[in-house]
Amino acid sequence: MRATNVRKINFSNTVAYLDLSQAITGIFLCLFMLTHTLLVFSIIFGEKCFNKVALFFESTGLAWSSGIFLTIIFLFHFLLTARKIPFSFTEQAKFWSQAKMINHQDTWLWLVQVLTGIVILLFGSIHIWVILNDLPITALKSKHLMQKGGWVYFYVLFLFSVAFHLGLGLYRIGVKWGFITSQNRLKSKKYLFILVGTLIMIDSISLLFFYF
């Protein structure tokens, strides 16, 4: 067959852009999360320090503007990734039986990623709503919140979900886009799990400071 005879299929770049945006919004949210973790961590240097940091974001208008901006990216990221989530029951059943059959770590981890993603969508929306509706952020208010009812449990679950989703997401982006190759796959996985552990540790310390 001649090269010129190749039939033109209805073609568009859209899927590529969607996939690319999924990765880019993901990386962006990861960077945000890391910054967020460090900012909240300022509580260990005392309430004053935390309040100062919060005040800076308040006075410059960054708190609400970045809040809204991030919410949009956050929802956008959800919409993009939702294209991959099995919503129909047949697909879910197939995935489940497949995961059980081959019992393969990376396949299970994908399920973890979907589930943590759903937790984040739900809890993240609540978290953003609660915080943005009660600006300015102060250490005292956060402490009150933390010591009230079941909020600690809420944040512990939220924290674990975010950390795992972030680590697994980065791993998946690396694999899919060829940054993680078969050569460095195991090593990259190890480093990303260390990152997840570190995140959980730092955030737990902050949580403890708010709780007591």
Next chain:
Amino acid sequence: MSRILEINIFRYNPEDPASVPRMQTYYLEETPNLNLFIALNRLKEEQDPSLMFDFCCRAAICGACAMVINGKPQLACKTKTKDFPNQINLMPLPGFKLIGDLCVDTGSWFRIMNEKLEAWVHTNKEFDPEAEEERMENSLAEQIYELDRCIECGCCIAACATAQMRSGFLGAVALNRIARFILDPRDKRSEQQYFEIIGTDQGIFGCMGLLACEDICPKNIPLQDQLGYLRKKMGVLAVKNYLFWKKRS
């Protein structure tokens, strides 16, 4: 004393209205170096002539004997029973049409796949039967050969949760094949033409990076690296298309 193996085999004959899908247990004494090719043939000869399964080369080069062995899609002829516990469960490959028991029709699937990819060398050159074959760097030939070793056994499709969930998904075997043609200088297709085949949700952008294909492929084809390479290449091309289109308008 040698072990007595308990081999549980999926039995179902779609042609026979009286047949119901079930697992049937057979017992077999293990011999030194026993592989599943011999084991199944012994069962068929000595115990149950109605047992259906496929074999051809018995040397891991034809891909006919792929089945799910204790949960993992593998080649039966390449699988030694001594690497397994006493109990071995055999199921047909999921995702393909069942012919009976352990036999599935991978052929039709691969035919359709290869037609979709137009998996042949596309060239403008008139074929001259008299001419000497064109030369190619040895290292390049080896690179192509590395990807061409795929035996179309279907294990990567059976292992891939994406392929199982979404039946139109091309799967690692197809994407690897495109990577092979991209390498081949005799194939004159442009990047854009490759993009039209795999730059979709059924192609490279549908792959979720679960890497079961990489971990399971019995020929150890470097699938992960081909998938990463293709996604990067196709992603960059899409961005280029965007910039180009911007410039033109």
